Amino acid sequence: MALGDDPLEAVFREVLQRDDLQLSSISTFEDVPEWDSLAHVNLIAAIEERFDVKFTVPEIMEMNSVEEIREVLAAKTAA
Numbered sequence: 001m002a003l004g005d006d007p008l009e010a011v012f013r014e015v016l017q018r019d020d021l022q023l024s025s026i027s028t029f030e031d032v033p034e035w036d037s038l039a040h041v042n043l044i045a046a047i048e049e050r051f052d053v054k055f056t057v058p059e060i061m062e063m064n065s066v067e068e069i070r071e072v073l074a075a076k077t078a079a
Contacts, residue, residue, distance in 0.1 A: 008070065011046045015039060025067040051077060 006023075013021045016034040029035040035043070044060055047053070047069070053076040055063075063069045 007050065008047070008066070008073065011050050012043065012066075015042050015046050023066045025070065026065060028065040047073065053077065 009021070009023050012023060012032075012035075013019055016032065016039055018032075018034060021032070023032075029040065044055060044063070048055060051073060053073065055072065055076070059072050063072055
């Protein structure tokens with residue numbers, strides 16, 4: 001997948017307003033200054049809209065890294 005082709009990363013860039021943002025699977029809110037609690041809520045809403053999924057509160061609480069978000073999202077989209 002070429003840089004910029006990752007739909008999840010595109011959501012992060014849009015919500016966090018960082019066109020230069022490059023994430024790795026181990027990226028967390030601690031690594032990205034713009035990823036605060038309000039941005040997290042906005043990210044979740046944008047991911048739900050983009051991928052046409054709905055997360056539960058426990059799922060939202062466990063999604064603290066890009067890897068965790070990908071895992072929960074993959075489970076949702078595979079179902």
